[in-house]
Amino acid sequence: MSLEINEGEIFGLLGPNGAGKTSTLSAIEGLVRPDSGSIRIGDIDPGANPTAAKARMGVQLQSTSFQSDLTIREIVRLYAGLYGVPLTRAEIDDLLADIHLEEEVSKRFSQLSGGQQKRVSLLIATIHNPPLVLLDEPTAGLDPQARRQLWDRIERLRDTGRSILLTTHSMEEAQAVCQRVAIIDRGKLLTVDTPAGLIEKHKDDPRVRKVAHGQVTLDDVFIGLTGSELRD
């Protein structure tokens, strides 16, 4: 698999369960060591200089949890400290108010709704203004309103020049927010292009035609290339 994410771009990684989306992100994040190949964040090799690489990326894991006995304010203060961002209590409260959590500053993370948890996670992932943001299924389990709000936040991040790599199962999400999309399966890159470009490129592929109902959609391209069988 060879991928390049440009500055100011939202890049989507699509794939069925077990395709290697989270493994790819984990390799970039430094949680797993790749068997072979290389990763560069700007001019930094995360394998050789993990601390510098981690300081340049913001991460939202698929299932994030924070220390259960800390309040939201304390969690933000902890991660601001880890990223070397000095924040006063008032500044932390302002940041939380910006994501509409001014009433929840003294609550525990587990007491928040799913959408609120995702907003806190995204705030913490970007608290140090990283040039690269990695989001692993950022809107999974959210209702349509919360999903739209999170898309807006992700697009605002993109508009400030950050590169965003996100994984998703949602074709709607890929089409709505991603400039380019890669479809991967079993650790291999199958195709990469803009959402519209993928449809155009694969609309005459027999595997895609076979699963299409009328006009070819991104969903059809995805199913056509990765197969219809259920994955665990």
Added chain:
Amino acid sequence: MLSGILTALLRADFTVQLRNGRALALALLPPLVLLYAQFAGKRGVQLGDPLFRVATSITFGIASIAILGYTATVARDREKGVFQRLRVSPAPTWTIMVSRLAVQLVSMLVMTVVVLLAAAAVEKVSLDPAAYLLTLLTVIFSSAVFLGVGQALVGLIKSTDTINAVGRLVYLPLFGLGLFAHSEIFGTTFETISRWSPAGAVSTLLGGAMHPAAWNAETWEALLASVLYSAVFAGVGIRWFQWSTR
């Protein structure tokens, strides 16, 4: 940058520890109850001299904090993904563990002070100022034995429920064996086994620290045994430790 990371981690971990009523109870109640039991019971005198009985209570407290407290928090946070989230930050992994261990160590020192104060106030067992200082220094050293046991548990077992169950199973026999390190109640063979068990070695070491004038070859041997136990348990725990249960 590194001091800022450690400061942030320590502040968070101490806050968590202070908010956790169960951890505080686990740190203070078992050694105080044992201290009272050893001095109140008619046969308590058969367990050794008063200093050794105080040392045994402190050993019990260290074992409780390390085997029940430390393993429980590490296992819980590992299962919830707290460590994975910390690992994708610039914090080096060793700072994450050093912060956790520092919190446990401070808990052990606080517990020791409380037990020593209780021993002095209630049981009239007091030490020289130098002996108090040496005892606290020895607690830092002794903590490595039981924190090593705790680390070995979380290193060898992934499931939080299993760790909690095994921790409870291991904790009482491990400590109970050391209770008779200076008692011939069950015969000299059992006394020897007890004396060289992890808890027995720590109790002997702490007993020596409480009475520095009586520090002898046996105390040095207990120190050596404690170092060996720490190295083996911590080695196993670090070698097989995984940051995630997935």
